[in-house]
């Protein structure tokens with residue numbers, strides 16, 4: 001069995017609901033800390049709650065908290081909990097689907113409520129699997145981050161064996177094309193023009209500001225730029241993983257870029273173009289979303305991925321700018337697509353370092 005957790009944002013909760021979630025959390029936090037100091041914790045059942053307070057807290061939450069505090073005390077000698085989010089087991093949180101909209105229902109301070117959640121395509125895929133019995137629903141946690149409320153839902157499932165029929169997708173990240181994904185005979189390209197243009201604009205604006213020594217403004221502009229890039233990376237990774245899922249991909253392979261910085265063609269390009277952090281960020285987003293979709297991720301050694309032909313011939317001269325053309329067998333295609341294919345085949349082997357990290 002493998003597990004993963006889905007983060008589902010509650011759709012526009014009213015102020016009253018937000019306050020109630022907050023109150024439940026506060027009550028549950030004090031209860032968890034009370035439990036930590038309760039001498040007969042090991043024998044505690046839901047009845048002990050009455051010794052703690054007269055205020056109402058759903059018994060589903062009480063039971064879950066007792067179970068979790070018991071195991072947390074055993075495992076890590078917890079002293080105090082800063083916050084103890086309310087959780088529900090699979091008996092107490094129900095998933096419903098109505099006209100394509102997903103709803104979660106769970107007990108609260110007043111009554112049981114059903115709330116709609118915002119879902120992405122890959123999350124719908126998992127929720128459908130739970131509803132059809134192909135995956136098992138685990139515990140769910142109600143939590144808040146930056147003013148938004150979420151349910152984190154854990155899921156366990158039997159991984160589909162990557163048999164001989166298993167499909168592998170290779171993804172090359174780079175400068176001219178931010179990402180090129182290849183599976184079988186299909187290829188998905190993400191051009192870098194727009195990103196390069198936006199970043200050049202930001203950078204030249206900053207140069208002018210630099211002369212005026214406007215440091216806070218420069219910093220703000222840098223933040224804006226990285227926020228913009230982050231959004232783009234989110235968008236691309238979502239599309240890539242969607243493309244992989246649509247094509248029945250079992251495993252995504254990418255280059256292990258730790259320690260290497262792709263050589264830019266000129267100093268100008270190096271200064272202005274995408275840097276390794278954004279490649280790394282894109283890979284991280286792809287990995288995270290792929291795992292959510294039940295797709296395995298592997299990293300390969302990056303050596304010779306752009307110089308190797310399918311005939312096996314390795315030569316720097318095989319690549320001329322955006323075109324790959326083998327000097328031995330004349331096989332010709334887009335250079336980044338060739339790299340993505342080589343990555344999918346792991347021609348230089350899997351990276352030991354990175355895969356260990358990821359496991």
Ligand SMILES: [Zn+2]
Nearest residue numbers: 309311326329
């Ligand atoms: Zn060749």
